Amino acid sequence: MEMLTISDLPGGDNFQDVTNIFVEAAAEMGPGDLILREGFTLQDAMSAFEIGEPRLDSGMAGDADQRPPFDIWTPLLPEEICWIIDRSFTLEMLWHAGNTLAHTVFTCLYALIASELHPDMLPYGLPNDAQRPPQLVPVVLRASICGMLKCCDLSWRELSKGHVHDKIGKVTKGDTSLLEGMSVQNVIATLDSATAWLVRSRKVPDPWATALIARLNLRKALLQIMDANIFKASTDFLTLVNVARNHFHTVRTYPSPEPAAESPARLAFDPYIARKLNSTVPIRVIDVPSVTEAWRSIDALLDGWEEQRLLSLTANVSTWEAIFGPGSQFRRCERRTLALRRRHSVFYDGLLVLNKFNLTWVIDRFFFETLGVSYQSVYHFVGQNSRSQRPPPWADIQRGHFKAGSSLLMTEYIRALWYNPCRRRRFFMKSLVDLHIYYTRLTEIVANLPENLPSTNVMKHLPACALVWRLSVIREVVLSGFQLELYTSEEKPFAYWYASQVMDAHLACLDAMLLAVEPDSLAARELRFQHSLLSALQAMTIPLFALSIPLMSFAWRQMHANFVRRYKWAFGRGYELSVVPVVAAPDFDRFTDTCGRVMQDKTFSPSASFDLAYSILVQLIESRAVGGYAGLWTNERIHLLQNLADACERLQNPLIPSSMARLPSFDTGLFKWDPQIHPWFPVLDQEGAERRQNRRVRPVEP
Structure with a gap:
């Protein structure tokens, strides 16, 4: 390897050591002191740290990020067009899931230059390839991309109106166009023109012509649904959803193959495009899931719209x-x-x-x-x-x-x-x-x-x-x-106890109301269902409170301090405006008294309480007496009951004490709270129980 000399370095060899200048200038400064010039802001300070950090410096491109130039007029195969459209659907669903536009939709480079893809701007001299008609990009692909951008624009307008309250509500758009100045009808006309070109020209053979037409029609249907007023024509709205389902089924029947590694279609997506956009978020490369995940999201989207129509009625x-x-x-x-x-x-x-x-x-x-x-x-x-x-x-x-x-x-x-x-x-x-x-x-x-x-x-x-x-x-x-x-382990007993107290007050209220409400009315049926559901929930929370008492440290002063912080919402200043006592307010002193009494109550059976809750839930499920105001969503309410019954069944375990006298022998460390299994109630760690049982049982030496 050829060695570099000082003369080969950038800037020549006329360097002088200026370290002493800075040392002398900072002699009177102490550790941690900072001198700020006038106008120096926090953003200036953060920029000093951004330089040279690829994860923060959106303008820095490493050697590994170099990619071949992208030519928007490169002719593509029909199957490559299908793949780009399908991947665009996936990116759009990722945006709806709460990611930023710069990391999802705008990583499709065609989305940034949709206005330049007009068929009239198709350059002369492109190779005449029958397998790659030049019109596929400016006619078919452009129509699909315009449809996607307009769908995103309509979604963005929902965000701007405050109609969406979730992660997606904090997404920044920047100054990149979502075709705000193009009407929905013009985009629909573009989609129709692309479909007509595929039918008339016959330059794209089957099955790819059918696949492309189905994708264009699906995009058109989604755009029409987003633009429709569900209250003006509920029947038409349902028709649009059914039309979208038909086209969606056709799209899934004609899947697009993964293009080869050297295919120019892969250059249509740049995960680092945010460095070239007016974006304030750091670069984040999102793993794009398979198109199957996008189809699941679209299927759920159609289900949601259909349910939305029912709810509007x-x-x-x-x-x-x-x-x-x-x-x-x-x-x-x-x-x-x-x-x-x-x-x-x-x-x-x-x-x-x-x-x-x-x-x-x-x-x-x-x-x-x-x-x-x-x-x-x-x-x-x-x-x-x-x-x-x-x-x-x-x-x-x-x-x-x-x-x-x-x-x-x-x-x-x-x-x-x-x-x-x-x-x-x-x-x-x-x-x-x-x-x-x-x-x-x-x-x-x-x-x-x-x-x-x-x-x-x-x-x-x-x-x-x-x-x-x-x-x-x-x-x-x-x-x-x-x-x-x-909740920490020490807070869980109080949470279950307080929940049971709230349910107790709720049940007493329902008992009183049922005396006055017309027995055969819809309101009475709803009250009876709520009464049964609360009875089952209370029968689950009380034993969990009793069984989780050993999780506490019994350092009452520290526990009370934690209690005040956790339940500060129950002691706000607004309550002083009322002379009526608060019903079911959290009471730490009463909780400590209850802990002592329940530990001495030898007649209470946690396992029997779980059995009671399970029998109530099963009876509700089998009788389907869930009526009330569930209406068309009765099956959803039954699904709720089934989930609770499953949680209760997991707690119907021989390890659960049959009386409080057996509580000292119960290992509370076997409780495992996992929201993925159940958001409210724990399960017993069977593997942990077996391991501990094996440690206790040792072979007897002869």
Whole structure:
């Protein structure tokens, strides 16, 4: 190897050592001191660290990132066009999953130059290859890419309107075009022209002509669905979904082969394109899954749109809550796509509910679906029978001098059911104060009614409407802590105990309401189902509380400090506005007393409690008495019950003590909380139990 001399170095050999200059200049500075010139910002400081770091410096390209030049007019085979279109579908689904455009859709280089791919700009002198018609790129591929960009544009508009609340809501678009200035009808005309060219020209033989036409038609159908108003023509919306399913089936019948390593089609995708875009996110290369995953996402997208149409025709607010409320994480369709996220905008768009009702309608449904009476009936009864000289606080209930009136609070609650688990839990915690104030107002109204009002009169149970709602939210907040893995081992006993106390108050409330509600009404059937479900859940949480007591350190002072931090949402300043005591507030002193009593209760059987919960759940499943407001989604509710029954069955184990007297011999370390298995309840580590049993049993020496 030829050795380099000083004269060969860049800049020549006229270098001088300036180290002493910097040493002298910094002589009076201490360790950690920093001198900032005027105008020096945090971004300037971060830029100093970015330079030379490939993961942060979006402008740096290493030797391994060098790639051959990309020519947009390179003729391609029909199967290569199919492969590019399929990969574009995959990238689009990755964006809907919450990744950035710069790392997904824009890595397709044709998406960045769609405006330059017009057929009139096709250069002369391209080779006349019958297998690679030059029009495939500017006609067929351009139409598909324009359709994809327009779909992304319509999705982006949903983001801008605030109709999507999930990871995708924080994605940055930059200044790259999504064909915002091109109308949907023009894009559809481009897709139709490409389809007509494939049919008329006959330059693409079967089966690839059929495969390309199916892909163009699928893109057209998806674009029409995204642009459609589901309320204006519900039947047409369903027709579009069915048309998309037909084209989707044809696309899957004609899969595209993986191109060869030297194929120019592979140059159409650059995972490092973000370094050339106006993007503020670091480079991140996403592993693009197989096209099979994209087809699954599109299948879920179509399912979501079909369900969205059914929901748009559902005028029972309780149905929305029953489907997507507490326990909705057990639903079989858990693939969160764009259609699944934007359904809450179908319920309430910020102005109207279900595109035709005002907010007063929500409070009317609230009373009717809970007690079977209309808001007008409640209003007139209270007005005629109130003993107070002051008018009832209906204005406070409807509009609210607190954070939100009951109608708006309920609509926001329904919308929050589509939040991700963390954000949904935060919303629920913040809403508990408003729900208590709402409960207080109804309590004040009932307190001014005649004292001899019988328990069978529904008007006596008006506060219960808000109370059961609030208790349901508290239950979700507490149990979701297991799903999010928030609790330490020492906190789990209190969480299960508190959940059981909340359910106990909820059951008492339901018992009182069932005395007044018409037995054959839909509201009564829903209350009976909730009563059975809560009974089963309580029968599972109580033994788990008792069995997990050994997980605590019994350092009460430290545990109380942790308790205050974990349940600070229950002691907010807003509660001081109410003179009505909070129902089912977390009580640490009562918890410590209960721990002592349950340890001494030799009659309590954890295993029998699990058996009781399992029998209740199985009876509900077999009788299919889940009715209520589930409606067309009865099978989803049965799936919820089956998941709970499976969790209970996993806890029906011979290792579970049959009495508290056997608790000292039970190894609580066998409990394993895994949200992938069940978000709320643990399983027993059978392998760990066998290993420990083998360590205990040793062979007897002769």
